[in-house]
Amino acid sequence: MAPCNANVPERASDFHPTLWGDFFIDYSPEPLQKPEEMTQRMDQLKEEISGLFEACTTTAEQLKLVDTLQHLSIDHHFNKQILAVLSSIHGTEFNSTCLHEVSLRFRLLRQQGFWVSPDEFNRFKDENGNFSVDDTNDARGLLSLYNAAYLFTHGEAELEDAILFARQHLESMKNNLEYPLAQQVNRALHLPLPRAFKRVEALHYISEYKGEPTHKPSILELAKLDFDLLQRLHLKELKALSRWEESAITLLPEYLKKFYHKLMNIFKEFEDDLKPHEKYRVAFSRKAFQILSSNYLQEAEWFHGAHKPRFKDQVKVSTVCSGAPFASVGLLVGMGDDVATKEALEWAIGCTDAVKAFAEVTRFMNDLASFKV
Known part of the structure; x- marks a missing residue:
């Protein structure tokens, strides 16, 4: 932890004085690079990386390159090259005695749909059908085996045994591993790579990849660059959701128009299901969703x-992003008249102490669990 310096002013956050304003609709952070420059640089890098496929002289090098691109979530830029490489690997005999290489080949091919x-x-x-103890000190190989085995299909008991074998030994050695392998093992033990959210895993691996000896x-x-452009895209989407106007649909990119229209229809369906004197409740739910979207936007910024x-x-922002305040309002919408009064809805949407406590417990329990991982 960095030492405290009394001469360094504390960074404050600029919060809009009201949750109901349109601040986020017009706000745009100053970009470090223009999107056009970033896209141009990405095209140059993609051409350079495409050459790496031809530079690979062994199957192991090809597997490592494909795995890296997928792990960093930039494989969509090289779909044709990756398919060609994996097709070639699948049709070629592979006699490696390296647990990591064999496991990596198994996982990459099965992920691509090859049997x-x-x-x-x-x-x-060994002769008894058990994994050899000689492999128990190979952390990288065990991690690859562990992740690969999770691509088992029904009836493949040997792969389920492989998961138990690898997990047992990874658990015993995880505290003695070095960065970045230690972090990768801990994440996999919590959520195996084939079941992880690809973009979330990419965020972790971007910071770890530089520590790889062959990066x-x-x-x-x-x-x-790819991740930064994606973040800007998400920022644009959140701004659109903050508008909540039919007219805003025409301003959206094509891929977002259907989602935005569907979202508005969902709240319209809620309103149609309520009695005439209950329809006002949906306005509270809609406002609660806008508040949630605005706070998501703040976190993104x-x-x-x-x-x-x-x-x-x-804490102020992340507790709202936990979804608890929105749920507090949403749960009231469908309740009876003796519970879902206007006063109760105003109480819930005002994020009173009880709602705030509910949100903080939800947020902190989630954060503490993820921090331990």
Whole structure:
């Protein structure tokens, strides 16, 4: 932790004085680079990285390149090259005795839809059909085996046994591993790679990839640019959701128009299901959703600007983003007249102490659990 310096002013967050304003609709953070410049640089990097496929001289190098691109979530830029490489690998005999390489090949091929037999792992088993103890000190290989085995299909008991074997030994050695392998093992034990959210895993791996001994600067730069452009896209989407006007649909990109229209229809359906004297409740639910979207936007702007808010500011925003305040209002909408009164809805949407406590418990329990992981 950095030492405290009394001469350094505390960074404050600029909160709009009211939750009902249109601040987020017009706000745009100052970009470090123009999108056009970023796109142009990405095209240069993609051309450079495409050359890496031809530069690979072994199957192991090809597997490593494909895995890296997928792990950083930039594989969509190289779909044709990846499919060609994996098709070639699938049709070629692979006699490696490296647990990591065999497991990586198994996972990448199965992810792509190619059938690979679990018998590939028999070379690492003894005469009794158990995995050899010689592999128990190979953390990288065990991690690859663990992730690969989660692509088992019904009836593949040998892969389920592989999961138990790998997990047992990874648990015993995880505290003695070095960065970044230690972080990757801990995440996998919590959520195996095939079941993880791809973009979330990419965010972790972007910061870890530089620590890999064979990392490529061009790949890392492309991953950062791609992620930054995605964040800007999400920012644009959140601004659109903050408008909540039929007329705003024409301003949206095509892929977002259907979602936006569907979202508005959902609230319209809620309103249609209520009795005439109950329809006003949907307005409270709609406002609660706008507040939720605005706070999602605030978190995105903090992340995009690499801003570290004060703890109390972070709590103020993240508790709303937990969804608890929105749920408090939404639950009241369908209740009876003796419960869902106008006063009760105003109480819930005002984020009173009880609602705030509910949100903080929800937020802190989630954050503490993820911090331990």
